[in-house]
Amino acid sequence: MSTVAAAYALPAPDGAFEKLTIERRELGPHDVLIDVKYAGICHSDIHTARDEWGGTRYPCVPGHEIAGLVAAVGSAVTKYKVGDRVGVGCMVDSCGKCGPCLADEEQYCEVGATMTYNSPVAPEVQPGGYTMGGYATQVVVTENFVVSIPEGIGLDVAAPLLCAGVTLFSPLRHWEAGPGKRVAIIGMGGLGHIGVKIAAAMGAEVTVLSHSLSKQEDGKRFGAHHYYATGDRQTFRELRGRYDLILNTVSADLPLDDYMRLLNLDGTLVILGLPENPLSVKPFTLAGYRRSLSGSMIGGIAQTQEMLDFCAQHGIGAEIELISADEIDNAYDRVVASDVRYRFVIDAATI
Secondary structure, eight states: OOEEEEEBBBSSSSSOOEEEEEEEEOOOTTEEEEEEEEEEEEHHHHHHHHTTOOOOOOSSSOOOOOEEEEEEEOOOOOSSTTOOEEESHHHHOOOOOOOOHHHTOOGGSSSEESSSOOOBBBBTTTSBBBBBOOSSSSSEEEEEGOOOOOSSOOHHGGGGGGGHHHHHHHHHHHHHOOTTTTEEOOOOSTTTHHHHHHHHHHHHHEEEEEESSTHHHHHHHOOSSEETTTTSSSHHHHHHTTTEEEEEEOOOOOHHHHHTTEEEEEEEEEOOOOOOOOOOOOOHHHHHGOOEEEEOOOOOOHHHHHHHHHHHHHOOHHHHHHHOOHHHHHHHHHTTTTTTTSSEEEEEEOO
């Protein structure tokens, strides 16, 4: 029999969040029923809920940074038991057969991964025909898309790691950040601050490139070795040719040529934030020093687990502001205004 959960949903792009009940699918043999304890607020939640990317289905229940406890398991589940600390990130399914899926890179599924919310699915998978996310009291997910949250991390500060954490961990691993590597992170918001912590724990020399020095003290506390204001043109002259890897976590339209010139020979700038307008870079900027411009999207399930284990080992969690469910609308406005240090997390007990 299906499960009825309380949730907070946006009924329309210009509406306010409302409490309602939603139906979760009947527990299948490989399914895990999770009591949601905390749900992080990601900027992509705002883009989707307010239909800024188009195609949003309503009512929309966002949330893909989910931390909770296992409440029940299907008859064939082997990975989890009742009471386990678990998490769910941006995806809840994929084809499982294509090259990326077989390589544990489900986020690049050739068929298209099923996202945690607002993704079309069969009605038997989710009544209504599209997924509903973690701003709810319970969620049902197949066990292969559930990850274990180690005891070394509080569930509240672990929730944002399910998206923000792996979004930074994945490129840092792929481009082999570590001792002897110089890494710069553009922006120190919800994504960037976690990237600073992870890159520093990996042993890289870490620089924050932020519009101003207003968060410099925090940056050093998170492990940054250097902190520069990009609002100062001297920064771009002083740092030219310095970095092996630059991660851009902001969604603003940046003068990419200026930032690309901060790369050394064979350096790479990776786009993580998603600005609305096309990117522009001069071919000569790429040709000089054999620089590369790339992108990265979250991480696979195995890598998400690796990230959580790494963060537990190094005592890394997100810096959060815990809110009640009736504060979601205000939290959205504050995120847009960059008025949060550094991630909002909803206490699901208030839903």
